[in-house]
Amino acid sequence: DAGITQSPRHKVTETGTPVTLRCHQTENHRYMYWYRQDPGHGLRLIHYSYGVKDTDKGEVSDGYSVSRSKTEDFLLTLESATSSQTSVYFCATGTAETYEQYFGPGTRLTVT
Amino acid sequence: DQQVKQNSPSLSVQEGRISILNCDYTNSMFDYFLWYKKYPAEGPTFLISISSIKDKNEDGRFTVFLNKSAKHLSLHIVPSQPGDSAVYFCAASELGGSQGNLIFGKGTKLSVKP
Numbered sequence: 001d002a003g004i005t006q007s008p009r010h011k012v013t014e015t016g017t018p019v020t021l022r023c024h025q026t027e028n029h030r031y032m033y034w035y036r037q038d039p040g041h042g043l044r045l046i047h048y049s050y051g052v053k054d055t056d057k058g059e060v061s062d063g064y065s066v067s068r069s070k071t072e073d074f075l076l077t078l079e080s081a082t083s084s085q086t087s088v089y090f091c092a093t094g095t096a097e098t099y100e101q102y103f104g105p106g107t108r109l110t111v112t
Numbered sequence: 113d114q115q116v117k118q119n120s121p122s123l124s125v126q127e128g129r130i131s132i133l134n135c136d137y138t139n140s141m142f143d144y145f146l147w148y149k150k151y152p153a154e155g156p157t158f159l160i161s162i163s164s165i166k167d168k169n170e171d172g173r174f175t176v177f178l179n180k181s182a183k184h185l186s187l188h189i190v191p192s193q194p195g196d197s198a199v200y201f202c203a204a205s206e207l208g209g210s211q212g213n214l215i216f217g218k219g220t221k222l223s224v225k226p
Binding site: 004033035040041042043044045048058090092099100101102103104105106 | 118144146148153154156161203205213218219
């Protein structure tokens with residue numbers, strides 16, 4: 001268990017509003033990831049980070065931005081939420097030594 | 113185009129019998145494969161993995177088989193238990209790709225009936 005927490009766990013917001021999701025880890029893992037899970041799509045990578053201030057885009061990055069100002073925190077921001085961003089968002093961490101990733105409990109986001 | 117495919121959305125098995133979950137991939141550069149298990153309202157948890165240099169890896173009731181020529185892997189659970197009921201995701205990582213980036217299949221929902 002990598003000691004990963006996500007906040008908030010649930011959020012309902014309106015179209016056009018900004019939203020920030022937070023991921024916090026206590027394991028000092030170098031890599032952090034944001035995924036979204038949607039029915040019929042499995043888990044899709046949004047953005048990832050390979051170190052403080054080092055981030056890159058994943059498969060479905062449009063409409064999302066991220067920031068990592070310290071090792072333990074990885075923020076996902078929806079600048080202007082849309083209904084297509086209604087999803088369950090998972091944060092994960094990983095190390096340079098293995099391929100395994102450790103997932104947080106998820107954030108259910110509903111955009112109305 | 114899907115690089116990792118789990119063609120069975122669901123599977124139902126009787127308790128005590130074998131569960132076989134299948135996964136196909138298209139990218140020959142994948143060199144490491146993982147299975148994750150996910151319960152409702154929880155994050156996925158790592159179950160078992162296999163490197164492309166092996167064809168089998170076993171951990172208790174769970175065994176993963178890799179057939180590189182067929183680009184196919186399978187997860188065997190023996191014996192199946194009701195607590196194994198969950199969604200199982202197959203994932204793959206590419207040799208030389210961005211460190212640790214995993215490509216996931218869409219998942220197979222396993223139901224183990226008592």
